[in-house]
Amino acid sequence: MIRHRVRLVQALLAVLAVALVPASELGAQGKGTIKIATQSPLSGGQAALGEGIKLGAQLALEQLRGNLTKQGFKVELVPFDDQAKPDVGVANAKNIIADKDILVVIGHLNSGVAIPSSEVYKEVDLPMISPANTNEKITDRGYPSVNRVCGRDDVQGPVGAEFAAQTLKVKSVYVVHDKTTYGQGVAEAFKAEAEKKGVKVVAFEGTEEKSNFDPIITPIKAKNPDLVYFGGIYDQGGPFFKQAREKGVKAKFLGPDGLDSSDLVKIGGKTLVGLYYTTAAAPSTSPQAKKFGDDFKKKFGKNPEPYASESYVATAIALKAIESTVAGGKAPTRATVAAAIRKVKYAGMTGTIEFDDKGDPKKASYYVMQVTSDNPEKWGENKEAKRLAIAAPPLKK
């Protein structure tokens, strides 16, 4: 009886083993499989943004993989869910480096997840191109395999501060942030530059609150600053600014690119018309960005979330780098792809992107935008209040 069972188990294991062998290895006529992984939160509170990153990459892959498939490669997307948690991101990263077919990672959404995960990718020279991580540390570690297509908080924050001091001419500012690596980072950079420019920072507050901002707003109202700066994402910034306006705060509002989502006015409606935000994403009025928006909507039935276009661009750069390194019909190594990424020059909807020796875009454009309508459909028509092309700061040593 026992022996029977052992045999049964063996048979089952054999069946499983066959079933688990990747399809690519069974049908070996092709040149092999090239995989691009995405890592972003697909569940949890920021799933909407993480899903945007996945879908942006998917759209790019489907539109642009033609050259590689013509050469006989199977090009696939492997989405991972990092749940916006550093430990999950690192665990996924270990699975990712174990799959030899994965040549590039597009991710993450959260700087706090990207930093530890990229330590794992770096071990095997697996290139990462980040669509959304603006924290300085991402590239300041100087890893040859880590890149980003977006701007940096230590530039974006000061861009906001310069705008506040010189264009808005505010005298005092109240700074609130969401306590994340991203939100607090950009808020600190904003604060430092604002103080340098002679704007008085009356308070610097962090909060994880999502719904009820009353007790935070009451002191703001009492201190009556000229400007309120919020370092964080729209799902928190939207209710915060809305409740502040409703409670009678008269100040101007400003925030970073985390506010760059049509959902912001869906949440805040009329109260948020006039709000300013800095962003490194080109206004979606450009024809390329408009085409992307249309394609995205047609394929997935919804408007792209912020960073979806950056994810598209990052994936396009990855594919271009892979194409340039496919030599003699053989899939390249991760290290050669990583080196090739640094040589790519890509003109896309977010401007022309070329990486410097840290992996930052050589020259990133930063925009200050102003919300002009409470209609979410008209988010793309927000007014450009200021435009600056700024090189990433050199590594401080």
Place this chain on the structure above:
Amino acid sequence: MGMDFDLLVRIFPEVLLDGIILGFMYALIALGYTMVYGVLEFINFAHSEIFIAGAFVGVEILLGLQARGLLDGFPWPFVLLLALMAGMAASGLLAVTVERIAYRPLRGAPRLIPLISAIGVSFFLQDLIRLVESLWRNAFNLVYPSIDALNLRLELTETMDVSVKSLVVIVSALLMLWALHLIVNRTKVGTAIRAVAEDQAAASLMGIDVNRIISLTFLIGGAMGGAAGVLFGVQYGLINPYSGFIPGLKAFTAAVLGGIGNIPGAMVGGLVLGLLEAFAASYLSLLTGGAFGAEYKDIFAFSALILILIFRPKGLLGEVVRERA
């Protein structure tokens, strides 16, 4: 520093009001925890999702009316009542279903088992709501359509005003507390509920259908949660499938603070916690010159909670009033 002290005094009434409104919101949610605990001595951790499910049904009603252009056509109390009824019905039924599927089969099991089951249900419902909403609306965050009459602010003093929706929260909380009190203490059903709370075996020997009474308890507790959900949505505007978790946890804390199982205790606990939180968030940074900011509000509120529970382990009203819902 002098200016800061001035400021402290000046904003005091407004912070007090902020705390009271927040406190009533916690109290509304806490009623569901306390109701179920009173009868079963069991913490229904899924109550936070039953609560947010009500908020989702409410927003669907309002969005449905808006899509048909009817939102501004009806007087706002009618619209609000409609959303409230729908939210209450949905959450009540959901609570009964959860009890039937996930708790009743475990009723004889050791205490921890249904508790773990409740935590599981909580996670399950979060992602179920997310699944349904993404299939149905293709959206993650849902926004309550704003009703102008509810956003209207009534001036109390020169610097202080209160919105109609905040008043609605306070009035509803008081009405619900009163209604619950009447049901539990003045009706035959209430007597049965109290009997089951006292001793299930004896109640069953007296001819009380214990299962039905427990279902009914979940129905009432769930409906209260649903109403709280709709009011939460109206008050704060933005909900997502995970929005229920933190307020749920705070409300549960409020219920413990007031003396879990005790209905007026939920109200008192909610108010105390709301006030602690509001004062901590507004004052910490001013009092410490920015060294401790609003982010410490929960630490402060929960430290106070620990202190209170050291001296009154059964909560503020836990021993004074012997009635158990």
